[in-house]
Amino acid sequence: MNCKEEILFENKIPILETINLKKSYFTKNNYFSFKNNVLNAVEGVSITLYENEILGLVGESGCGKSTLTRLLLRLEKATAGKILFKGEDITSLSGEKLRELRKDFQIIFQNAYASLNPRMKIEEIIKEPIANFEMLSKEDQREKIKYLIELVGLKEEHLSRYPHEFSGGQRQRIAIARALAINPKIVICDEPIASLDVSIQVQILKLLYELHSKYKISYIFISHDLASVKLLSHRIVIMYLGKIVEIIKSQDLLEHAAHPYTISLIEAIPSVNPDNRLSKEQLLCGEALNPVSFTKCCKFYPRCRKALNICSYSEPDIREISPMHYVACHRY
Numbered sequence: 001m002n003c004k005e006e007i008l009f010e011n012k013i014p015i016l017e018t019i020n021l022k023k024s025y026f027t028k029n030n031y032f033s034f035k036n037n038v039l040n041a042v043e044g045v046s047i048t049l050y051e052n053e054i055l056g057l058v059g060e061s062g063c064g065k066s067t068l069t070r071l072l073l074r075l076e077k078a079t080a081g082k083i084l085f086k087g088e089d090i091t092s093l094s095g096e097k098l099r100e101l102r103k104d105f106q107i108i109f110q111n112a113y114a115s116l117n118p119r120m121k122i123e124e125i126i127k128e129p130i131a132n133f134e135m136l137s138k139e140d141q142r143e144k145i146k147y148l149i150e151l152v153g154l155k156e157e158h159l160s161r162y163p164h165e166f167s168g169g170q171r172q173r174i175a176i177a178r179a180l181a182i183n184p185k186i187v188i189c190d191e192p193i194a195s196l197d198v199s200i201q202v203q204i205l206k207l208l209y210e211l212h213s214k215y216k217i218s219y220i221f222i223s224h225d226l227a228s229v230k231l232l233s234h235r236i237v238i239m240y241l242g243k244i245v246e247i248i249k250s251q252d253l254l255e256h257a258a259h260p261y262t263i264s265l266i267e268a269i270p271s272v273n274p275d276n277r278l279s280k281e282q283l284l285c286g287e288a289l290n291p292v293s294f295t296k297c298c299k300f301y302p303r304c305r306k307a308l309n310i311c312s313y314s315e316p317d318i319r320e321i322s323p324m325h326y327v328a329c330h331r332y
């Protein structure tokens with residue numbers, strides 16, 4: 001563990017917490033059906049993000065990452081549970097208080113092109129949040145915009161251009177500049193490198209890390225790619241079908257991961273060495289449980305290589321098996 005991480009975990013101060021957060025949707029069986037099914041997209045999620053921490057969130061498509069993000073940003077209402085920001089319950093904030101809160105939360109999306117208005121010049125794009133939330137003179141605004149564009153490795157001359165005139169990596173840099181424009185406390189990075197070339201992915205990860213270190217911003221870094229999450233995050237939360245199955249420090253991941261799903265994700269990290277190819281037994285096979293199923297079993301049971309009899313009829317609770325290491329598995 002490096003010295004910075006030791007300090008982070010010793011003096012951990014929660015900035016954002018979710019307590020038993022839940023989001024259910026009603027879905028129809030099929031077009032002709034009148035019966036609604038309940039789909040629990042996020043089911044009893046309790047996580048804590050500490051000040052100056054990068055918390056990774058991993059899981060395959062459909063596990064509830066985007067739903068959780070929408071709940072945290074208060075774009076959707078939770079069905080149950082609480083969200084605390086610096087200890088204050090923000091679950092039901094509305095009106096001016098919610099607007100004030102939005103200043104502290106920013107998001108960087110996977111597809112920067114879709115999130116940047118194509119009709120606006122880069123200067124206007126970065127200016128928008130500053131004009132909305134900060135009382136700066138025109139001159140100070142211009143200075144701040146210039147500072148931000150240079151901070152993310154672009155130049156002042158880029159400010160007069162439009163989003164389509166940039167590469168994917170450059171557009172992501174612009175999205176990062178805009179996200180940082182109003183000095184947020186928390187930035188949610190929602191698959192920010194998923195649509196970029198591998199070499200550009202590394203540059204963006206490096207930039208995010210530098211900005212986090214410089215401005216002490218807390219990140220929630222969401223991805224389905226465990227390798228990049230491990231590279232950037234202090235701790236990793238692993239989700240499966242709406243539930244947290246494991247929370248572990250990044251440095252412990254390879255040696256101490258305990259949940260069979262986490263282990264499958266580690267084994268699935270691609271390797272260029274042909275000797276490290278996955279064996280048939282290591283492949284994550286089997287059908288995932290239907291998310292609207294009411295079966296009371298461990299959600300990973302149908303795909304688990306290490307399932308016990310109890311897993312077929314009982315859902316395991318999440319428990320701390322060693323300091324800051326939580327697992328939801330009957331084996332622990």
Ligand SMILES: Nc1ncnc2c1ncn2[C@@H]1O[C@H](COP(=O)(O)OP(=O)(O)OP(=O)(O)O)[C@@H](O)[C@H]1O
Binds near residue numbers: 025026059063064065
């Ligand atoms: N508005 C909605 N109405 C009904 N079901 C929804 C809605 N939004 C999400 N879901 C369902 O909730 C579950 C979780 O979806 P979510 O988009 O949060 O997953 P995800 O992990 O972000 O997936 P991806 O990585 O593909 O974006 C899925 O089964 C999805 O079909």
